[in-house]
Amino acid sequence: EAGVAQSPRYKIIEKRQSVAFWCNPISGHATLYWYQQILGQGPKLLIQFQNNGVVDDSQLPKDRFSAERLKGVDSTLKIQPAKLEDSAVYLCASSYTRGGLGSTDTQYFGPGTRLTVL
Amino acid sequence: KQEVTQIPAALSVPEGENLVLNCSFTDSAIYNLQWFRQDPGKGLTSLLLIQSSQREQTSGRLNASLDKSSGRSTLYIAASQPGDSATYLCAVRNTDKLIFGTGTRLQVFP
Numbered sequence: 001e002a003g004v005a006q007s008p009r010y011k012i013i014e015k016r017q018s019v020a021f022w023c024n025p026i027s028g029h030a031t032l033y034w035y036q037q038i039l040g041q042g043p044k045l046l047i048q049f050q051n052n053g054v055v056d057d058s059q060l061p062k063d064r065f066s067a068e069r070l071k072g073v074d075s076t077l078k079i080q081p082a083k084l085e086d087s088a089v090y091l092c093a094s095s096y097t098r099g100g101l102g103s104t105d106t107q108y109f110g111p112g113t114r115l116t117v118l
Numbered sequence: 119k120q121e122v123t124q125i126p127a128a129l130s131v132p133e134g135e136n137l138v139l140n141c142s143f144t145d146s147a148i149y150n151l152q153w154f155r156q157d158p159g160k161g162l163t164s165l166l167l168i169q170s171s172q173r174e175q176t177s178g179r180l181n182a183s184l185d186k187s188s189g190r191s192t193l194y195i196a197a198s199q200p201g202d203s204a205t206y207l208c209a210v211r212n213t214d215k216l217i218f219g220t221g222t223r224l225q226v227f228p
Contacts, residue, residue: 003161004161009159040220041220041221042122042207042209042218042219042220042221043162043207043218044218045215045216048214048215055214056214056215091161091162093161093162106164106167107162107164107216108161109161109162109163110161111159111160111161112159112160112161
């Protein structure tokens with residue numbers, strides 16, 4: 001079974017530029033997550049999709065970040081314009097069903113995209 | 119607001135030692151707690167999941183315990199090996215999302 005795929009693996013941009021990350025979840029997984037992991041910290045959830053609908057985007061900085069999941073499969077996360085503090089690893093994860101209260105549904109993580117903003 | 123803390127932040131031990139990683143959380147109203155492993159340049163891999171009604175879970179040389187009332191969990195690694203070198207993260211679920219700790223970076227040297 002193929003895992004969660006992400007691209008690119010690394011990206012270096014200058015502040016105020018735009019950048020986009022792509023994620024392909026495990027086939028058949030309805031739920032997709034984007035996390036931001038700043039160096040030395042744990043991952044922080046940015047947005048959660050159930051099929052192609054948004055379940056939770058409460059921690060997504062909507063003035064500069066946007067995400068979509070067209071057709072309920074692949075997803076794209078965009079930053080426009082980027083700031084220095086956006087330097088982080090962006091992790092995509094997927095799970096078979098929505099991780100509800102007390103859920104044991106395992107999230108499978110991709111390798112991440114390391115973003116450096118200069 | 120749930121906060122998750124892991125101690126120590128880093129640990130370096132010789133091969134063969136038994137070791138304990140600690141995780142604490144501020145809101146005891148959790149549904150479950152998970153331990154993950156993160157290797158450099160790779161994503162997270164789930165190691166163990168403990169439901170709030172459980173006290174511990176075991177998988178091979180790994181044993182995780184949960185004391186929900188005191189807001190603590192420990193991950194015990196028996197007979198450590200160089201291949202155990204990685205960052206270990208704990209995460210709690212008390213709403214519909216996982217809240218991660220800051221991680222413990224473990225190095226096991228031969």
